Amino acid sequence: MELLRNAVRPYAWGSRTTIPALQGREVPAPHPEAELWMGAHPGDPSRILGADGVERTLLELLEGDPIGHLGEETAQRWNNRLPFLLKILAVEEPLSMQAHPSAEQSAEGHAREEAAGIPRDASNRNYPDPTAKPELVCALTEFHALAGFRDPAQTVKLLRAVETPGLAKYTELLAAQPDSDGMRALFTTWITLPQASLDELLPEVLDACVLHVKEHGEFDAECRTVLELGEAHPRDAGVLAALLLNRLTLSAGEAIYLPAGNLHLYLHGTAVEILANSDNILRCGLTPKHVDVPELLRVVDFECCDMPILTGEPSECGAVYHTDAPEFELSRCEWEAGEDHELLVRPGSPQILLCTAGELLVRAEDGKELTLGRGESMWLPASDPAVRVRPLGAGRTQLFRATSGK
Numbered sequence: 001m002e003l004l005r006n007a008v009r010p011y012a013w014g015s016r017t018t019i020p021a022l023q024g025r026e027v028p029a030p031h032p033e034a035e036l037w038m039g040a041h042p043g044d045p046s047r048i049l050g051a052d053g054v055e056r057t058l059l060e061l062l063e064g065d066p067i068g069h070l071g072e073e074t075a076q077r078w079n080n081r082l083p084f085l086l087k088i089l090a091v092e093e094p095l096s097m098q099a100h101p102s103a104e105q106s107a108e109g110h111a112r113e114e115a116a117g118i119p120r121d122a123s124n125r126n127y128p129d130p131t132a133k134p135e136l137v138c139a140l141t142e143f144h145a146l147a148g149f150r151d152p153a154q155t156v157k158l159l160r161a162v163e164t165p166g167l168a169k170y171t172e173l174l175a176a177q178p179d180s181d182g183m184r185a186l187f188t189t190w191i192t193l194p195q196a197s198l199d200e201l202l203p204e205v206l207d208a209c210v211l212h213v214k215e216h217g218e219f220d221a222e223c224r225t226v227l228e229l230g231e232a233h234p235r236d237a238g239v240l241a242a243l244l245l246n247r248l249t250l251s252a253g254e255a256i257y258l259p260a261g262n263l264h265l266y267l268h269g270t271a272v273e274i275l276a277n278s279d280n281i282l283r284c285g286l287t288p289k290h291v292d293v294p295e296l297l298r299v300v301d302f303e304c305c306d307m308p309i310l311t312g313e314p315s316e317c318g319a320v321y322h323t324d325a326p327e328f329e330l331s332r333c334e335w336e337a338g339e340d341h342e343l344l345v346r347p348g349s350p351q352i353l354l355c356t357a358g359e360l361l362v363r364a365e366d367g368k369e370l371t372l373g374r375g376e377s378m379w380l381p382a383s384d385p386a387v388r389v390r391p392l393g394a395g396r397t398q399l400f401r402a403t404s405g406k
């Protein structure tokens with residue numbers, strides 16, 4: 001077991017206070033700090049300080065001893081790669097609207113772009129790697145997101161509540177076919193509207209949203225989000241598309257799972273995110289980055305539903321967030337002030353332990369000990385002996401544990 005030294009990604013939508021405060025650094029940081037990466041992503045792998053005083057990346061260590069680090073099963077299944085990446089997300093401003101391809105779509109898209117000779121780091125590359133990218137986000141603070149298409153009957157109600165003359169024909173389109181095909185038709189129409197039509201429709205819709213918010217209408221939160229996105233991207237079709245997605249507020253400890261095809265957008269808040277170690281993202285707007293609408297339309301799932309909010313299956317000390325993603329499993333462990341029961345972690349598969357509140361003592365069966373402070377994380381290779389984890393301080397303590405899925 002070793003402490004991880006992790007990279008911070010400075011994307012513009014990040015917070016200048018959340019990650020520095022979590023790590024006990026000076027706030028505000030000079031630049032936005034959006035994501036803390038824990039894992040072996042080739043773009044920014046975590047590092048471990050060796051007994052010889054030399055720092056190595058987790059990627060190098062895995063290459064040197066894949067079976068020792070990953071265990072035989074994970075090494076074989078994922079071709080000697082760590083299948084997941086653990087992150088802290090510090091979202092100050094909304095991200096882009098995006099969806100991720102399935103394993104089959106990723107393999108096909110990757111092969112197609114390789115054959116076309118598009119460099120893997122090109123800005124218009126959709127499939128830099130051939131693998132899927134399911135994600136699970138677990139809130140550390142109140143966390144806001146748009147995800148998955150709302151029940152069409154509810155969306156018709158929303159569109160009628162913000163009715164404007166320009167919107168009426170689209171509302172009736174969905175009302176006439178209130179199912180996933182109707183949703184596909186409306187989304188496709190909006191996302192491909194000529195700029196001139198958008199420039200007419202968007203101001204009308206934004207004005208209607210202002211009115212709805214003033215009157216404290218039923219869809220207040222939805223309209224406020226549309227207004228926020230419209231202010232940042234006043235000519236972007238993604239603002240209209242935002243009217244179609246579920247507007248979610250997660251409390252700390254609640255999570256959502258975003259499988260392949262789920263259209264989503266993170267709005268605000270701090271979360272722990274676990275995802276497959278892939279960069280395959282298809283964006284449809286609300287970003288200066290590469291947008292590929294035809295390719296996005298091929299992968300988006302238009303099945304409409306309420307997005308389930310996951311509280312996790314209760315475990316001895318917290319909850320396990322089960323999903324159908326074979327790449328990862330995330331669990332959470334909590335100690336209230338004064339509680340000091342021990343958590344036993346048996347590796348067998350690769351594990352990352354992340355402390356998000358308080359301070360923890362980790363003691364291995366071979367006698368090795370390590371202190372894990374708030375904002376710190378550690379790597380536990382599959383072949384390591386079992387460890388016992390317990391809080392060091394008297395206050396509330398929280399641990400997240402990431403491992404490969406089943």
Ligand SMILES: [Zn+2]
Nearest residue numbers: 098100135264
């Ligand atoms: Zn995503």
